[in-house]
Amino acid sequence: MYIVLISVHGLIRGHDLELGRDADTGGQTKYVVELARALGEHPGVEQVVLLTRRVVDSQVSADYAEVFELLSDKASIVRIACGEDKYLRKEMLWDSLENFSDNVLAYLKSQPRMPDVLHSHYADAGYVGSRLSHQLGIPLVHTGHSLGRNKRQQLLASGIKRSEIESIYHISRRIEAEETTLGTAERVITSTQQEIEQQYGLYDFYQPERMRVISPGTDLTQFFPPQGDEKKSPMAMALKRYLKQPNKPMILALSRPDPKKNIVALIEAYGGSPALQQAANLVIVAGNRDDIQEMETVSKGVLTEILLAIDKHDLYGKLAYPKHHKPQEVAVLYRLAASSGGVFVNPALTEPFGLTLIEAAACGLPIVATEDGGPTDIIRNCQNGHLINPLDKAAMADTLLQVLADKVAWRRLARKGVEGVRRFYSWPAHVERYLSVIRPLVEKTELITRMNLQRRSGTFRNQAIFASLDLNLLGDKVSLAPFLQTMQAHRKAIIFGIATGRGLDDALSTLKRHYIPQPDVLITGQGTQIHYAPNLTEDAVWARHIDHQWNIQAVRDLLKEFPGLTMQPKSQQSAFKLSYYMDPTVASVHEIQQLLLRNEQAVNVIFSFGQFLDVLPVRASKGLALRWCAEQFGFPLEKTLVAGVTGADADMLRGNTLGVVVDNRHLAELADLATIEKIFFSKQPYAAGILEAMTHYNFFADDKVGTAV
Template identity: 90%
Template sequence: MKKQTLAVKKPLYIVLISVHGLIRGHDLELGRDADTGGQTKYVVELARALGERVDVEKVVLLTRRVVDSQVSADYAEVWEPLSDKAGIVRIACGEDKYLRKEMLWDSLENFADNVLLYLKSQPRLPDVFHSHYADAGYVGSRLAHQLGIPLVHTGHSLGRNKRLQLLASGIPRSEIESTYHISRRIEAEETTLGSAERVITSTQQEIEQQYGLYDFYQPERMRVIPPGTDLTQFFPPQGDEKTSPMAMALKRYLKQPNKPMILALSRPDPKKNLVALIEAYGGSPALQQAANLVIVAGNRDDIQEMENISKAVLTEILLAVDKYDLYGKVAYPKHHKPEEVAVLYRLAAASGGVFVNPALTEPFGLTLIEAAACGLPIVATEDGGPTDIIRNCRNGHLINPLDRAALADTLLQVLADRVAWRRFSRNGIAGVRSFYSWPAHVESYLSVIRPLVEKAEPRTRMSLRRRSGTFREQAIFTSLDQNLIGDPVSLVPFLQTMQEHRKAIIFGIATGRSLDDALAILKRHNIPQPDVLITGQGTQIHYAPNLTEDAVWTRHIDHLWNRQAVHDILKEMPGLTMQPKSNQSAFKLSYFIDPAATDVNAIRRLLLRNEQAVNVIFSFGQFLDVLPVRASKGLALRWCAEKFGFPLEQTLVAGVTGADADMLRGNTLGVVVDNRHLGELADLANIEKIYFSKQPHAAGILEAMTHYRFFVDDNAGTAA
């Protein structure tokens, strides 16, 4: 029998490509501008970490050479060593001066040609390219095709998601194109996804919810490799943290500073759900007895001078502390330095405490990994990245961020069971080393790269079709109660249809429920988060995948709105009873109405006589909502149509009650879904473009899709 010999694996030559920003091996100018953030830090640290491996021959990080008196001369150096085997090579890319990434698109072919000349001057060609962000993906795609070298790509952020965020911030579509060249970016991303042999992401959710919107979405080519964590910065308590300036700062707030600490750390954003955490703590005397609560929500000097969203969240935090009289039990320090974040984790761990992330949605959860590395057990939202982290590290519990009682009970459970606490602490430290340290990251990374180089995995090609345009030009908007929910049997084929056409349409839900309530309903019925979520009868708009709130809409509807005046006018009105506080909001007054005792039109006339320009909405035979005159489901829908650019003529709108009337009227393809409140929409029966379905619930929406031939060639048709 012939003796087999094992082939020695050839060390790899890896080329990383990261075109934009200011990249150097020391004193990274993180936060200098939008282009000098986490990506620049990641690629430098990845190059260094790869250079430490014996199975890596050489690592070159290619970036743009910048010759500009406005920035350091470091960025003009053609070669900068990072270690014996790793270094940065700077290549000319159009103009010499420093430019933001959006201004580089016309120079990328120039950069690619110069990179090709550099590579051909080297002793050998690289084994693999790894591009970072869309611009590098475009360059990497060209080089991969020219040289026949496999391409790996990391997007870091994606254009389709970025466009939603920019629209939510109030930037007009035309300005988004002229400033950010978003169409070119999305086209580059599509090109890259069609060329890359592997796409590396941080979480499975990123694959499904963000990349899933692209025509060249190929999930079998995608691999989840979480980013590495610096264990020289994040480590268990050493004892000196108790005398640190941060420890002294916390003592100002706390009557019993030696009690275990429940630590929450995030920016002041409604999605982070910090107020709900305080309410959970305030509603549990046992939890207050067991631990202090420490909320670290960014840095502040004067809340009144902060931007509106941060100001609103911080104000709500202070009001919640006051409401539950939590003085002496809750700390909310005004300032912290970046290096004090690790100290906070260690202080909490040393106290026998717990780290909590109650966010409504959490794409990754870097703070959870940092806390775990410091030996601090975690309690985190069951949405997104935390599911991967807790599965890998086995160091805490997942919670429904909308269930305050369960959140309090889970925190109390972690604090009370000291045996489990020590197990969680040990597991977290070990889990981060195994899954989230830089050595672990590089080990996983090379396990993805090497099979491509050795051709040990098949390089399959899917037959994919591009859409005619860059953006989705059809939309479906539906109400929630007695429409999507109410019949789980018909909901299944409806959701399957939405999934099949997710790249072709924008899916929106418009409801009178609050954001928290709507999210809870979606979770309970396994309805995926829509692209657009209109809540509070049209007073709030949020966009997927991160529930980004449209702050401009909020400012827009504030026109002529005087909530207190409306309340005072209606407080003696017979037949009206205020709904619970949970149904009220800054832009919505909600009542139960007895139609036998009062008339909706009389209420409208009364408010008008008192110079209150408002929208009065009657629905489900018993609810009355008073909104700003610029707010309604229909007005919110049209606001979104203007932002996203989908035509109303290609928008299917499904409603069931009076609150949906102005969504259904106009140029939309309307369907009144069969239900017991049809009388509220009876005046729509004579409008030609509004279809009345014969089936209720989601089956009625599917019926309307057939009636309008909505998905024929993915173009909305005329009525059959």
């Protein structure tokens, strides 16, 4: 078999890859080089060529100007001219891709034979591969690596305006190229099933029957079981200065300092379990840092929380949190933990794949990981650990203790991890699976069905549905099922959002408990936090926006002795929300508002469910958060169905939205909305009331594709 790989952007060479040099020279460049090399070692492959862009630029190595580079006897890199010679970021290459495609076509026609298959990597190569596939009649295989629709959401969450996203990242061209590629490719290769369903599922030309999961390969020359010399390494010496009993088993967590990685919850679980503290040390490796105060806001916040949690539970001498580590020391950390009889833990709220779990397993280290996404596949394949609910700290501690306590089971898990990685996640295993996927395309032994490719008219997902949780989605399983089926049928046409007074952890565990899929937008804490799917990306700009004139300590002091108010548990409080139980026979919302205003505290005071009182920054509420999201995503309020049940939902329902007050026992809190003609009051409760409103507003009239489903 003769295979051509196409990876246009970045700096690609066969040695000393400049990983992390910039956003374009990362995991993808490493993957395509290693894939080319691994394919070249397989007896069933005659030749593999990796085509990339030729760069002639004094600012980068002359290696990238070499037209030809040999990787092995059967594998090589060929660099093709693509517009300007100088090194450009990938977003600047769109106008040059036809030039690159024409040059690749000329190169292929000059060779003794045509390739059997083209394999494009990322949207730009997908665009090129689609053109070549049509011109040459050669099957196209595609790997996205990341997708434009998700990237756009992440950029919006970071505070970049839609107009800037277009001018800087040309995101619409990228998404259009991805649609074109999905319509052409006979196979799309992904890392996980979750990637297929949650990311590719948002595209018009989504064809799941053409998609195959092939997990990335792991370099077993770097990740292998302990050899005995790791205990003398500089990293081992660095950890010893933190620990009173450094020879105890090690619980190792390794991730960047990101709220989604849930490291603080792990520390809380460890700190709340004397038995676990007695059994093992905890080692937290959360990126590299010099001065936390100088780090970007999100990382600074997570690291500060880590230090506060360590101090709260007085974990000094039991917990190590080194400031620096080199890339090559990651494998040493796994081996140190394995040699101690320890365990690797990934407590992330969401984990699309989980490469660190495979690396740890290859080093003979049992794993405990979140039950979300990739870890479920890894543990099912390797049988080398346990899945946990990342929101259940007590269960997390118990599971870790279970792994550490049973030495016989520990050795079995360690052995199965090493064997499982070799079988499922090594490069030879990856290549075998890869060839089994593409061989039927080459031999034409597998019928490829082609869908009737038809783009939706109008803007992608220009409608939205936002609903609260309690007494709305929750309360009636019978009506929830058809509501969720309706949302799934129209998933390409609408943005689905949930707005709740619950905190993030509470909301996520509630969704999981009721089998409600993660929404596109999750507004929590009465509108004080916004997270976006698929990776629970927090809108950090929203947090900075609502911090305006907010003085939580002043509000707390003013309400400390107010009659009829009782503070809710600490778990219900947050940096932007003070929560109380209020006795309405003793206290009134109006009196509380007047007291705070007299003392120059401009805030939002929200009363709901007949007993809960929340005080928020003046810029925060469910309605304001909803409108922020509408601005970010570009969906019109006039096409946004909003379902609410209590006073906390009032400002979501007012205005230009299509409001529905779902029938419930707290209607008195929304009685003043009854005079607003535009707001619909459903006769049915719970999710049935939302379905009733969909019919009332003829909400899906414009979604012909969804209606067909």
